[in-house]
Amino acid sequence: MSSALTDLFSRPIVQAPMAGGVSRPQLAAAVSDAGGLGFLAAGYKTADGMYQEIKQLRSLTGRPFGVNVFMPQPEYADPAVVAVYGHQLAGETTWYDVELGDPDHGRDDGYDAKLAILVDDPVPVVSFHFGCPTREVIDALRKVGTLTLVTATTPEEARTVEWAGADGVIAQGVEAGGHQGTHRDSLDNDAAGIGLLTLLPLIRAQVGIPVIAAGGLMRGAQIAAALAAGADAAQLGTAFVPTPESGAHLMHKQALTDPLYVRTELTRAFTGRPARGLVNRFLREHGPYAPAAYPQVHHLTAPLRKAAAKAVDPQGMALWAGQGHRLARELPAGELVETLTAEIEDAADVLAHGRTA
Template identity: 45%
Template sequence: MFPSPLIAAPMAGGVSTMELVTEVGRADGLGFLAAGYKSADDMQAEITAVRASNLPFGVNLFVPGPPASNRDALRAYRDSLGPLADHFGVTLPEPRYDADAWDSKIETLLAEPVPFVSLTFGLPDRSVIRALQDRGTVVIATVTRLPELLIAQHHGVDAAIIQHSSAGGHSAVFDAGASADESAVDVATLTADLIPHASVPLIAAGGLTGGSDIRNALAAGAVAVQVGTLFLRTPESGARQPHKDALGCPAFPRTAMTRAFSGRPARGLENRFMREHRDAPLGYPELHYVTAPLRAAATAAGDPEAMALWAGTGYRAAAPIGAAAVCGLLLAGLDR
């Protein structure tokens, strides 16, 4: 089903560039474009460019949830960020909801099918999954625990990414208000726990730092692994330079889960903004849009203490080398 045991995770916000996806493909991995936060036209343009490489690839979609009901809490949180907004000279917008151009993106992927589509933040109606499959697309759910896997299988997906809580960036948990499931010490253990209940191939993701981690995940029953953080510092990555630098900086000794930037749980390097806003309300994507000007201004100012520095727990293994070299090291580690 998959052309490689190594998948480069889709990282939204400009990190998973076309160059990263194609370079991973050329190095015998499988790259994924991240369609989150993009228009359908921009997604289509990237698909067209990557398709020209004649390499297998995939596209990741954010499945939209319902609008937030806690509007007063979101506005109060926005107001509390006023002093920091003044510091950066930006105006924070009102919380707003959108579906991330979901309908248009599905129409595009049905008109111009891609080999793989992965889904994050839940599942769409079964009819959408079947329609993509009818076009020849392999549909992959992203799940974090057993009940989500069972729901995904009932929806008829072809495979499932098992995302451990150690993964960087947004948690794919279906219920954003649910606490992280930390019962499994690592993704290999989580995979082994879920394998007896799996009727589809499983892909392990989260906290993978090298060949031994990958071997353990595959030995536990995964058919492939998905790695994101290890590609962040590559020249092909679209991560901003302060983000890349922070991954190797001793001033950031740990990662933590936070809702402070987007209103949805996500793991990143713990910085001042995260520490000062541990009680941020739920509300995605509303809060994502509220903090967007702050994050952009902090990035422009080179201030990592107010940026969303998404990273998994294995971030110290990320090196400033090319994506092909990362793939080569990880794939070579499978033979040891």
Template identity: 45%
Template sequence: MHCPRRPAMPNTLAQRLHVDYPIFLAPMAGEAAKAPLVAAVSNAGGLGVLGAGYMSPDRLLATIAEIRSLTSRPFGVNLFVMAPGERSSAGVDTMRQALARYHAELGIAPPTLPASLEENYEAQMEAVLSAGVAAFSFTFGVPSAQHIDALKAGGVCVMGTATTVDEAIELERHGVDAVVAQGAEAGGHRGTFLTDDFQGAMIGTMALVPQVADAVRLPVVAAGGIADRRGVRAALALGASAVSVGTAFLSTIESGVSDAYKLTLTGPASRHTGVTRVFSGRPARGVRNRFMDEMRAFEVSAPAYPVANALTRDMRAAASRQGRPEFLSLWAGQSAPLSRNCSVAQLMEELREGLSQSDLPLTREAR
């Protein structure tokens, strides 16, 4: 059934970003990081965000140019904040031996550790600064004061990921413009950065968002478990100024993920997600599959990110080509069972139905 398009509601963060609706595409790196999806969300009145953590500076700039060819609306870029330096080789040989049988099953060469484990974060940041995007968000840490100052001087809205109140306060101290409160329900990598105990930072969105809204004097973007009008309405009622939606967009027509990925999200397997380190070396939530279950012994001993991520890269790429979801990192949140096959415009229409005057964020001043 067609729903009439609602007029945009007053919202300071949306106004700052010059978007019609406070509905953001969650940044999803890797297979999902494609220009058509980002542009489609922006064209529908939200804020498309490119998850560029795995992109080289040249590819990042080329993708930004492609997005601009598809939309004249604002969009953002997200990066992983990675400290430079030597990467530990602990656990590499053992994990390579464990991966060998999966490579053999997929008919690809035995696993090797590539010479280059990750993209150069400083070069990625220079590319973002030169591109002049509307928004920049980040996860895994905090950019340098010089980078934050340069972004803000260029008129970029800077948003950082927090999984705890302490992290939100730390982000405010570093001068960000908004805090993305990532609840435990969220798909993909956990953004925890103040502690190595990610389990202690697994706070549900419903509990986290109002605490963060009370703790900082910044707009809060709710992330995790939001996939339809009900989630949007709940997040705004809890004090969020905007919502960040990821998993629900993965099964849309414009999404660039594989058919095997989309079929998993819209099937019964999506009811079973878990947080794992075995694909990348950092805790991330995805649909449980054979690889996660059989590699459970490596949850503690897997090499740290980005080493494990580099080790499993060839396996994941081959699995995507061959339509083998049992070997894919099927990042998805706990709202995955709400996924449906539709266009971005149709999903945005559904999400917009959660916006109403009574659901605007309840700020301190309004209490």
């Protein structure tokens, strides 16, 4: 499907916006320059921090790019439950010699201030995670020439995205690394994920806007399969983590292919929202007790995660990764886009020959 959105990039590859410092301007620029669509992650940054990264990215590339924004979260978590989890983490504070963060640091992630900047100084694409913005927000961005994407994890969420007027939907399968972009968070979500190749035709049957596939994609053949299943492009995150342009911690990059980490798991241990990461000590010990409380738990554990990174201790870090992490390749981001494109073309040739045989 050709559209204003897909016409922005010549290759069907979108670099996932990974918050926490992974999606640096250098990474987004390299992907966009190679013909994909690079993304900055505004999550966990101040509005000015986001703006400074946009300015830096513009100095690195003249190609289209996107900025991802987290939706504000409703106040539903019981403070007493969060406090209990804080007590559960007492051993971690002793081990890393830090205090827990303030769970009430904020729930909106500077949403309004970031939107004000994005409307005043528009970027080509803005995507939203953890919910769907109002039609008024999407219309305001459209008026200044910005196209919009919203993550959906179910066909129902995808319909909501189309009804709100977004230009495309990111169909996120349960295989995806990092946070699941469910529009509503509850304990029921933990086991409700849909696999990508099942999710794609379900969403394609429900909406008429472009669909971007996300979830465990690491090779061109997988992207080709997603395209055949109804996607217009593919969004990859874990595949770009080990690139030299990525801002991921070295231990995070190395852990993706380290035999010590044999599987991933959805957990609330680090942030209070379901997120897929490599199973390490922190996840095993605290995952069973972590409440549905985002971003309170994120703020609570932030000092612990920073201390673990400073101590070069991957057992205490949030090692976000999709299910295909063992297929990670240490290639420059632009070269990875080129390699994936060649693999997509090879897979398409195989499919074509198979159909005519």
